[in-house]
Amino acid sequence: MCGIVGFLDRQGHRPRPTGRVVLAMLEALGRRGPGGAGIALVRDSPAHGVWQIRVSSKRPDLDLSCVEHLGGTDRESATRQGDTLKFTLTPDPGVTVDEIERALVLGGCQLHVVCLGERLDLVKQVGSPSALEATYGVSSWQGPLAIGHTRMSTESRIDLDHSQPFWAHGLADVATVHNGHITNYHKLRRHYEHRGVRFATDNDSEVIGVYLRDRLDRGRTLVDAMADSLDALDGSFNYLVASPEGLGVVRDRHGFKPLMVAETGHFVAVATEEQALRKALPGDYRVVEPRPGSARLYPADVPALV
């Protein structure tokens, strides 16, 4: 079943932290999936040239020796939260996201990269949204937009790495959440693996980020890549994209899964069930179901209303 939520602030000055809004929406959908919960947030101000990296690891120490040849790491800033470790890395000129991830995963550290980017933070774990708050304190997170997920696992393992959101591996600052089932996942996965892409999990939802990354590498814009996915992905899918560009909302051509959207001058909010919007965002606003086969990007840089 799963529940997905997304929130984009259009006011600039936020009466409530974006993290709190998204957490409230997720809590309202908690019973759609007790298997895991997660939130990905785009932060306000980028730390230019500094990548914030979160990895999952149960080991108490943080061994960053495998990436030290790729840039400067700040051991002092490294923090442990739940089963993740977060640290910063200032990459040397020319170092790519792929090189960093490859070094962390294969270079002796044996870590799973949860997210990477100048503005993206992404946390997830097995259990309820309330447990997520207890571990990560997401309700104080500030930023223009965030997406969230409550998981009911149907096919792949229940653990942190298989929970959502998924960072779009190889693409800094982009994450997705998905409700549904990508039925041509194995075909797509074989296609990409032949071309050298390394999948981090067995979860079909991971392929959405892989697909978007591939399209962007081929020169498509994010919104075009989302539109392309309507034909390339089979099955039932509503997925949301968090990117510094904005909040992406995509529905499959048949509208197999429910999704409700509210768009006002102050915010854009999306959830699998309208009651999540009503719980998190009081007020009188219209909530509609987007047309099936639509891919829309709500830009993050809308100027604040006067």
Add this chain to the structure above:
Amino acid sequence: MSTTDDPTLTLDCDTLATREIHRLIRARVAEAGSARVRLIHPAARHNLGVAMPEGVHLTIEGPAGYYAAGLNDGSTVEIRGGVGWGLAESMRDGTVVVDGDAANAAAASIRAGTVVVRGNASTRAGIAMKGGTLIVGGNVGPAAGFMMQKGRIVVCGDADDGIADSMYEGTIFVGGRIGQPGSDVVEEDVSEAERGEILALLERWKVPAPARFRKLVSGRALWNFRKADLHVWKSAL
């Protein structure tokens, strides 16, 4: 206690579980023979006003979630807001009026009665209807009236692709533009008598009528299997 001096029962969703709300309404009907009920603070909760019996007049003061007034058993349910999936699904009889928009599958499989959506209805409005009337004041999304078996749909606005796809029987009237129609759809002329009937229906429910209507019915070509169509079936399955 007669219907006229029966005071309105106000129930608050903030303090009552859905099951308790329905139990209280049923208790009132059992005691008084009828019940006028206001439901406040619905906040898009699911399954509100489900299987309400005759004699109930329920007003939901705000948006309702999925399956609002589903399995309606003869009651009148008014919703002062929008609704989610499955409005009045499988209604036996009664009246359901929505002031706002409806999500997927409004009036799915209803057997009789009337469903009015003053705003837009999303995908698959009136899917598999087995009777009754669905009126949509605005537009309908793709596949409205899909596999409809009986009854009537009146769309005052535009109809998206796939309208009336594979319908067995029934009639669909569309006031606005029609996208790509579904399989086996035939357009017929609207008689003066039909036109008068529809205008009276819209006036009764205070839904603004468009200048003209088009009428869609089943071409009945899918009723029976024809050997000549074998290749189509093979490719479809």
